[in-house]
Amino acid sequence: MNNENPAELEGFARLGISGALLKAATNAGFTDPKPIQAQSIPAQLEGRDILGVAQTGSGKTAAFALPILSKIIALGTRRRPKTARALILVPTRELAVQIEETFRLLSKGAHISTALVLGGVSRFSQVKKLAPGVDVLIATPGRLTDLVREGDVILSETTWLVLDEADRMLDMGFINDVRRLAKATHPARQTALFSATMPPEIEQLAQGLLRNPARVEVAPQGTTAAEIHQSVVMARTRQKRQVLSTMLADPGMRSVIVFARTKHGADRVTRDLERDGFEAAVIHGNKSQNARQKALNGFRDGSVRILVATDIAARGIDVPGISHVVNFDLPDEAESYVHRIGRTGRNGADGVAITLCDPAEASKLRAVERIIRMRLPVARDHTGEPDPRPEPRVRDMAALKPDNDQGGRGEGRAQRPDQRRRDGGKPGQGKPFPGKPGEHKAGERKPFRAKRRRFGGKRPAAKAA
Known part of the structure; x- marks a missing residue:
């Protein structure tokens, strides 16, 4: 020296x-x-x-x-x-x-x-x-x-x-x-x-x-950078597309990474964004190296404002000035949350991380909170402003039911509360029983027996005044 x-x-x-x-x-x-x-x-x-x-x-x-x-x-x-x-x-x-x-x-x-x-x-x-x-x-x-x-x-x-x-x-x-x-x-x-x-x-x-x-x-393992403002927005799976589009309409979200859980999910989010009028690039394991590098270069030079990615790419994105990270889906591995949101708030800069959470993802959200040793505040939107309702997340988690993604009715389609089953039961009351009403196999319980006795047959004659 x-x-x-x-x-x-x-x-x-x-x-x-x-x-x-x-x-x-x-x-x-x-x-x-x-x-x-x-x-x-x-x-x-x-x-x-x-x-x-x-x-x-x-x-x-x-x-x-x-x-x-x-x-x-x-x-x-x-x-x-x-x-x-x-x-x-x-x-x-x-x-x-x-x-x-x-x-x-x-x-x-x-x-x-x-x-x-x-x-x-x-x-x-x-x-x-x-x-x-x-x-x-x-x-x-x-x-x-x-x-x-x-x-x-x-x-x-x-x-x-x-x-x-x-x-x-x-x-x-x-x-x-x-x-x-x-x-x-x-x-x-x-x-x-x-x-x-x-x-x-x-x-x-x-x-x-x-x-x-x-x-x-230099930091307890699993902790996140103090410069990152983290929040969670409660939204059903079928609502997330609209929530994300509303967020991205804000020009303040100048450089955004949206994380999806699967490769197909990342492609679907990208298609939906393009249909909603946003230009977005996508990177995941099914893309060639040249395609991934082209998308990353466009995001780095600012010609692409929105980059959709899977967890496999979370560690390799080192782009200065990323303003927001949006978790469209919560990750399967809670540790991946730390790596995802670490793309923003780098080198002392401020960053924002928003997680869209369907009630079906409640267990994944709890796992993330255990890893980062903090409870994520519930926000109304990407600004991070708290929801004014008392204990909003507890109320939302209890009141919202997960979307019905099975049964051939289309992804995200849920039954209305007043919709009744053909067998006379209420939504969610197990599988319909086979055969005609009143028929059952030997040894089985007779469901709705009291109801049949009460309502079956002729109406009782009106009593004389």
């Missing part, structure tokens, strides 16, 4: 980042280290493994990218064919693309080579890029496993390993691939594992891969 310039002792210079890397980081806007960066960068520069527990949007990428680049730059540019000095494993293609962009930005002018290995794009071009060897390889576990098996990638020279969003890789079934890939790396590697939550399976994975790690936890 240059002691003649006190400014050089500020920011990332104080953490041990120097030279061209410090200059590139400053030019890229990395001036004030975030808590996870301040706690983990010095330990990694010392050669220690890292176990990081942090919410999305906390600055994890720079937390592992800067120390890795610092050490690679010190080694020089010589690389062996088909090898990678550093390997970053991530669960989704979008996240892989964003991490490579950050590495390129931070290493500008340092002659660092990077490569992406992920599904949905040409395998030939990836193999060709890896042939001379690379400094940093960012990959999804599935495609990388295939290339290692076929001998197109050699990991024995990999001395830095990062597992980002480890809990998401667990959810997607990649953990066994992760273990195999980690075993193929250099025995003396340095490892960093980052996860927003720490379920028992991830704890076991960390114990098997990390050596005396420095644990960095």
Whole structure:
């Protein structure tokens, strides 16, 4: 460090980042280290493994990218064919693309080579890029496993390993691939594992891969950013389309991600939005990588205001200035809620997260509230203003019945309270009994017997006055 310039002792210079890397980081806007960066960068520069527990949007990428680049730059540019000095494993293609962009930005002018290995794009071009060897390889576990098996990638020279969003890789079934890939790396590697939550399976994975790690936890696991204003709007499934359209008519919702639970649901929401006069793009697992990247680029440059996505894309969307996140459906896994709403309120900015909840999703809402350790306030609309009714959610949950999605009557169609069954019963009174009225099988109860006795046969003669 240059002691003649006190400014050089500020920011990332104080953490041990120097030279061209410090200059590139400053030019890229990395001036004030975030808590996870301040706690983990010095330990990694010392050669220690890292176990990081942090919410999305906390600055994890720079937390592992800067120390890795610092050490690679010190080694020089010589690389062996088909090898990678550093390997970053991530669960989704979008996240892989964003991490490579950050590495390129931070290493500008340092002659660092990077490569992406992920599904949905040409395998030939990836193999060709890896042939001379690379400094940093960012990959999804599935495609990388295939290339290692076929001998197109050699990991024995990999001395830095990062597992980002480890809990998401667990959810997607990649953990066994992760273990195999980690075993193929250099025995003396340095490892960093980052996860927003720490379920028992991830704890076991960390114990098997990390050596005396420095644990960095910048927020209790499962918590959400304080800058995000969260609320829930009670709406039946068949009402959600209208509620969402009313919300999006407000120009204040300038950049919005709408999360759906399934791929088909995401497509349906997108079609409905377009029919209602809104331009929207959609990304999910059935879309090609080129289509997903095109949609994400349109959302990033502002040409598309609304992006509809499934949970698989929640971790990979890092777009500055997202004003709102709308949960059209509550997720199956409560932890996914944290990752969904983490797309807004990033880097200290304010954000709004609104959840549309059908009474049938009450158990999922309770699971989310247990994860985030707070009760979501009920709002009337996207402004977040509280519903003035006393205990509105308790009343709504008790009064509203879930929509009837079965029986061939059309999704979301419910019976009117005054509608009666053909068998004389009330809506919801079990299945109609077979046969003619009054017939029953031996040993069965005789339903509505009192009613038949009372109303069956001739009317009783009127009594004489």
